[in-house]
Amino acid sequence: MLDFAILGLLREQPRHGYELKRALGDLGFWQVSFGSLYPALRRLEKQGFIEAAKGEGRRKAYRVTETGRIRFGEMLAESGDDSDRDFQLRLAFLGYVEPESRLGVLEDRRTALQDRLHGARRSFRGARSSTRNPDRYRMALMERRVRSTEADIAWLDELIAGERSATAGA
């Protein structure tokens, strides 16, 4: 997953490790550690997906190779897990997906969120009607899950609507 993120970021422009950490952090949902990042760069270099060109000072600027570009394309096409992180990462690179496939990615996510919402509502209702007294704080947690999933779906629907009009306009 980190490999995917690195390839995607390097695809835009060459960057050194520290800069990659910043760029990835700026995406807003993953504060990656150096303990993950540097080994990942070695890994990718050894596999021939990226290569290092010496940058200014002690910086090591990396750029994707042609093989790396292909690998990124493959990873982009694979269907990932249904974690928030995975989706957000894919969304950050959705611009690299062929326009006609984008809507599908968003709709798959919507389905996953709908499932999550049903589960969350079921837990919430189940806990309220339970004989076991459900702790106030855990009830709050369940309510939060319901609400934030609903909000996420609403946000996603806006994105889907935007995607539809963009596709129609093209």
Added chain:
Amino acid sequence: MLDFAILGLLREQPRHGYELKRALGDLGFWQVSFGSLYPALRRLEKQGFIEAAKGEGRRKAYRVTETGRIRFGEMLAESGDDSDRDFQLRLAFLGYVEPESRLGVLEDRRTALQDRLHGARRSFRGARSSTRNPDRYRMALMERRVRSTEADIAWLDELIAGERSATAGA
């Protein structure tokens, strides 16, 4: 962090591994894997914080020891990181914190979320006014972050209000 969760769940009632996984998953924000759980149980048993009593069939029911109960209290008092998961876990066990300390935990979280919100808004505004054309999908990600943080603060404020009236009523 998993150790903390296990001690907290076992404090309520003895449970075996599989049941712990389910109980933790039911909390809604952490689908822990067996690869994390079973080693954690060994770890805690070796440290003397939990002990296994044979349950029905091949089940191994664990319960907290007195030392484990003390350890849990210590962990509960420590200030954790500012990750969502850490907070949600602490909230799930907030009932074990002395009532007069609970408000502080919630208010600390509020401060952390406010900081996050400022950062998120700054990124969002910065990207909008940037000369570099910010990708539509990344803009959406930034907006999502702003909105979900706002929603989280609103939710937390309700919880804080409830806490205040509960404390006043007692």
Added chain:
DNA sequence: CTCCGATATATCGAATCGATATAAGTATAT
């Protein structure tokens, strides 16, 4: 009676994290 999904424990390798080490550059204060 067999097949299948849920229950239950366990382990392996790999990915990721958090902490730490090191050192050079850069700004600030004394």
Added chain:
DNA sequence: ATATACTTATATCGATTCGATATATCGGAG
């Protein structure tokens, strides 16, 4: 000018966590 402190930058360590897999039992459906 010089000490102090923060940011930049690469790197590694041990521990935690994950995802996949192995194995075996149990209960119910066909």
